[in-house]
Amino acid sequence: MREMIKMVVVLTVLSAFSGGLLAAIRDNTKEKIENQQLTFVKGPAIKAIFEGATNDPIADRFKLQDGDVERSFFVGVFDGKASAVALESFGKGYGGDVGLMVGVNVADDTILRVGVTTHQETPGLGARAKTDAGFAGQFKGASLKEPVKVSNDGGKINALSGATITSRAACSAATDVGEIYKRLKPQLEEKLKEFK
Amino acid sequence: MAKSLAQEFAKGLWEEIPPFRLVLGLCPILAVTKTVENGVGMGLATTFVLLGSNLFVSLLRKVIPAKVRIACFIIIIATFVTVVELVMQAYAYPLFLKLGIFIPLIVVNCIVLGRSEAFAYKNGVLPSLADGLGIGIGFTISLGALGGVRELLGSGTLTFWEKPAFVMTDIAPAFQPFQFMVEAPGAFVGLGLMLCLMNLVGSK
Numbered sequence: 001m002r003e004m005i006k007m008v009v010v011l012t013v014l015s016a017f018s019g020g021l022l023a024a025i026r027d028n029t030k031e032k033i034e035n036q037q038l039t040f041v042k043g044p045a046i047k048a049i050f051e052g053a054t055n056d057p058i059a060d061r062f063k064l065q066d067g068d069v070e071r072s073f074f075v076g077v078f079d080g081k082a083s084a085v086a087l088e089s090f091g092k093g094y095g096g097d098v099g100l101m102v103g104v105n106v107a108d109d110t111i112l113r114v115g116v117t118t119h120q121e122t123p124g125l126g127a128r129a130k131t132d133a134g135f136a137g138q139f140k141g142a143s144l145k146e147p148v149k150v151s152n153d154g155g156k157i158n159a160l161s162g163a164t165i166t167s168r169a170a171c172s173a174a175t176d177v178g179e180i181y182k183r184l185k186p187q188l189e190e191k192l193k194e195f196k
Numbered sequence: 197m198a199k200s201l202a203q204e205f206a207k208g209l210w211e212e213i214p215p216f217r218l219v220l221g222l223c224p225i226l227a228v229t230k231t232v233e234n235g236v237g238m239g240l241a242t243t244f245v246l247l248g249s250n251l252f253v254s255l256l257r258k259v260i261p262a263k264v265r266i267a268c269f270i271i272i273i274a275t276f277v278t279v280v281e282l283v284m285q286a287y288a289y290p291l292f293l294k295l296g297i298f299i300p301l302i303v304v305n306c307i308v309l310g311r312s313e314a315f316a317y318k319n320g321v322l323p324s325l326a327d328g329l330g331i332g333i334g335f336t337i338s339l340g341a342l343g344g345v346r347e348l349l350g351s352g353t354l355t356f357w358e359k360p361a362f363v364m365t366d367i368a369p370a371f372q373p374f375q376f377m378v379e380a381p382g383a384f385v386g387l388g389l390m391l392c393l394m395n396l397v398g399s400k
Binding site: 029 | 263283286
């Protein structure tokens, strides 16, 4: 009996201690990790979306509360005016979630440019969503007022050959961005006035 | 244990150098040694985990009940692995992206668990630290060497911190990269050849 109690006590204390230690380290590295992820994972997509912007979109970011979740927005300043925001959403791809960063032109609610951030799609098929500039280019100018769809589903986006699921994932992410954008537009415009 | 600290340390470098002599921990070896940088990064991460787990296992060896020792080892090891994962994400993100899933997999690396079970649980703190450091450095050197050979033959370069430090075609313009070496079978062949070389030298 004593031995049993000892086992339980040792395991409990050990687990509690390591849990506490990890929580402390996680809290201390959280901000740093977020910055690194932004620079290395989302950075390239954001930079490509805001080509020609005069600010640093990664530094000029803010968060807005959307229901229960907090969403990050990146701001692009063009010709001295904060006229575009980018936000990321996810769609269900073939190998997991496909992250799509969507730049939105605030003046007319259209897509500025998009870029795939994270994905686990098949190399050579779905993975082309990230590398094939022609695919991402089709989103340019699409209106966010209506859902973005691939041509098979009655939309305007031509799916990547052999990667319909991935293409649909990108479209659903873009549609999702449109919905978030519509919900938060009043607060967004308020925030954008701060960037001059 | 009659061995001195220096001997405990040194045995990890040659006598018991992990992948070659013990032939343990092959999973990360085969998977990450495509370049020197990956190999050395993986080796250093493992060294840190080994040091931490050996230290704590030897410190707590009188408290840990024998029946749940493996569970306790795993908690300690997993803690250190998570520390490495977080720190690497915060300070060496590109390396973390390349090593990816193989960092959390250090938890089940048999070298780490093996050292806890076979050494740290039976020895004092100082010998355990010496053992962990020796085995860790031995592992780092092995991964670095195998990574170097594979990268040199397979891609014709040696890369440190994203910068190519040595390009094969500089000294041998006709050199063609031997793609096979960076594929998975190349790892087996590379490992086998190095093992053979070590046995050749050691048998004299």
